[in-house]
Amino acid sequence: xxxxxxxxxxxxxxxxxxxxxxxxxxxxxxxxxxxxxxxxxxxxxxxxxxxxxxxxxxxxxxxxxxxxxxxxxxxxxxxxxxxxxxxxxxxxxxxxxxxxxxxxxxxxxxxxxxxxxxxxxxxxxxxxxxxxxxxxxxxxxxxxxxxxxxxxxxxxxxxxxxxxxxxxxxxxxxxxxxxxxxxxxxxxxxxxxxxxxxxxxxxxxxxxxxxxxxxxxxxxxxxxxxxxxxxxxxxxxxxx
Amino acid sequence: xxxxxxxxxxxxxxxxxxxxxxxxxxxxxxxxxxxxxxxxxxxxxxxxxxxxxxxxxxxxxxxxxxxxxxxxxxxxxxxxxxxxxxxxxxxxxxxxxxxxxxxxxxxxxxxxxxxxxxxxxxxxxxxxxxxxxxxxxxxxxxxxxxxxxxxxxxxxxxxxxxxxxxxxxxxxxxxxxxxxxxxxxxxxxxxxxxxxxxxxxxxxxxxxxxxxxxxxxxxxxxxxxxxxxxxxxxxxxxxxxxxxxxxxx
Numbered sequence: 001x002x003x004x005x006x007x008x009x010x011x012x013x014x015x016x017x018x019x020x021x022x023x024x025x026x027x028x029x030x031x032x033x034x035x036x037x038x039x040x041x042x043x044x045x046x047x048x049x050x051x052x053x054x055x056x057x058x059x060x061x062x063x064x065x066x067x068x069x070x071x072x073x074x075x076x077x078x079x080x081x082x083x084x085x086x087x088x089x090x091x092x093x094x095x096x097x098x099x100x101x102x103x104x105x106x107x108x109x110x111x112x113x114x115x116x117x118x119x120x121x122x123x124x125x126x127x128x129x130x131x132x133x134x135x136x137x138x139x140x141x142x143x144x145x146x147x148x149x150x151x152x153x154x155x156x157x158x159x160x161x162x163x164x165x166x167x168x169x170x171x172x173x174x175x176x177x178x179x180x181x182x183x184x185x186x187x188x189x190x191x192x193x194x195x196x197x198x199x200x201x202x203x204x205x206x207x208x209x210x211x212x213x214x215x216x217x218x219x220x221x222x223x224x225x226x227x228x229x230x231x232x233x234x235x236x237x238x239x240x
Numbered sequence: 241x242x243x244x245x246x247x248x249x250x251x252x253x254x255x256x257x258x259x260x261x262x263x264x265x266x267x268x269x270x271x272x273x274x275x276x277x278x279x280x281x282x283x284x285x286x287x288x289x290x291x292x293x294x295x296x297x298x299x300x301x302x303x304x305x306x307x308x309x310x311x312x313x314x315x316x317x318x319x320x321x322x323x324x325x326x327x328x329x330x331x332x333x334x335x336x337x338x339x340x341x342x343x344x345x346x347x348x349x350x351x352x353x354x355x356x357x358x359x360x361x362x363x364x365x366x367x368x369x370x371x372x373x374x375x376x377x378x379x380x381x382x383x384x385x386x387x388x389x390x391x392x393x394x395x396x397x398x399x400x401x402x403x404x405x406x407x408x409x410x411x412x413x414x415x416x417x418x419x420x421x422x423x424x425x426x427x428x429x430x431x432x433x434x435x436x437x438x439x440x441x442x443x444x445x446x447x448x449x450x451x452x453x454x455x456x457x458x459x460x461x462x463x464x465x466x467x468x469x470x471x472x473x474x475x476x477x478x479x480x481x482x483x484x485x486x487x488x489x
Contacts, residue, residue: 009361009363009364010361011314012360061308062304063301066297066298079326079328079329080326080329083321083325084322086318087318090315091312094314095310128370129371132368132370135361135364135367
């Protein structure tokens with residue numbers, strides 16, 4: 001990330017030029033298979049000698065408990081909800097992502113700020129504020145977007161984890177039951193992701209393909225990003 | 241749920257009135273607001289009081305972050321914005337919509353001053369609070385740092401709190417000295433904010449009564465034309481009920 005930049009008003013106390021590693025974000029809506037693919041990518045990169053850390057939405061030490069509490073107590077006004085996610089993101093950014101990038105790691109982010117953009121937009125029809133809030137986020141070196149249609153997604157989620165309150169956007173009361181609400185909410189999210197895919201030039205991967213095909217495509221996007229990035233241990237065995 | 245407030249300068253559309261006070265610790269702003277509260281109630285107004293950093297959810301989190309010393313200027317700022325957002329939504333907007341007078345001890349300007357001193361971008365923190373509504377009246381209690389320190393040391397609190405003194409910023413190992421440096425920087429930020437947002441500056445070195453008299457005069461002007469909504473079981477009714485105990489029951 002030699003020419004790393006921030007989306008908006010950045011962290012005044014961090015200099016982006018210090019960030020040597022690569023930041024790769026995997027985006028896509030709930031249940032699309034992001035975490036499975038991130039696991040496979042991590043394995044693949046580590047075998048090649050790259051240092052890898054993964055970071056995921058709401059997984060910060062500071063906020064994961066708070067967000068659970070908030071969701072359980074239904075603190076769902078649009079601003080608090082988005083700000084809770086932003087705090088979680090900032091905590092992970094400053095304690096995990098930036099230190100890792102400084103040390104030259106490849107950071108695989110399971111969701112990035114675009115998820116927050118999509119969710120806030122669906123709740124407010126306003127794009128400006130949430131983008132200002134996340135102004136301190138570094139622009140990733142690569143964004144891969146796992147795209148799926150809502151019909152396939154619905155079937156897949158029912159077969160695996162089942163539909164839950166938040167993934168169905170039940171706080172928005174979009175439909176009379178979980179299934180209707182899920183489809184409407186996820187359609188809105190996908191629609192917004194599709195728009196952002198053009199605006200922010202995501203690399204779109206069809207998530208309906210087989211896992212092997214998806215992995216190959218993802219690797220195809222990631223390799224060029226890493227080419228000018230020297231792994232800690234080169235394939236020939238020489239130290240760095 | 242929606243109603244996006246894209247600007248922080250447009251007046252709010254609600255029938256109630258929002259009056260806020262700002263100033264550093266020891267400026268006497270809370271005392272003045274309490275006295276104003278008493279006076280407004282005695283006039284028969286329905287008043288709702290709210291203060292900075294009061295929600296349980298955020299208190300818990302801040303405590304956790306302080307314990308592990310993992311709060312950064314950005315997460316500190318975001319946590320307070322979260323708290324403010326939920327307070328705005330749950331405590332400030334409903335009484336304003338109901339036509340009440342809302343008194344807020346500290347408002348977003350506290351974040352604009354404190355968070356910037358801690359190191360976040362001034363533009364960013366202003367954008368963060370773009371959802372906030374503009375108060376009808378905003379008082380800034382201006383006080384020299386020495387006066388604030390002597391008040392706090394003489395007063396009931398006796399000692400400075402760790403974060404109020406900015407001890408996390410390693411300005412000085414001495415609590416009083418750290419407070420002085422940290423709060424002086426905050427005063428500098430407040431001076432900019434007063435001009436930028438047109439806060440009403442009060443000379444907080446004056447007597448309590450003198451300040452309160454001026455505050456009440458200014459508030460009276462703003463409230464001219466405002467129609468208070470009284471509930472049947474409002475405070476005034478309670479007051480009169482004390483005098484006719486025999487007729488009840």
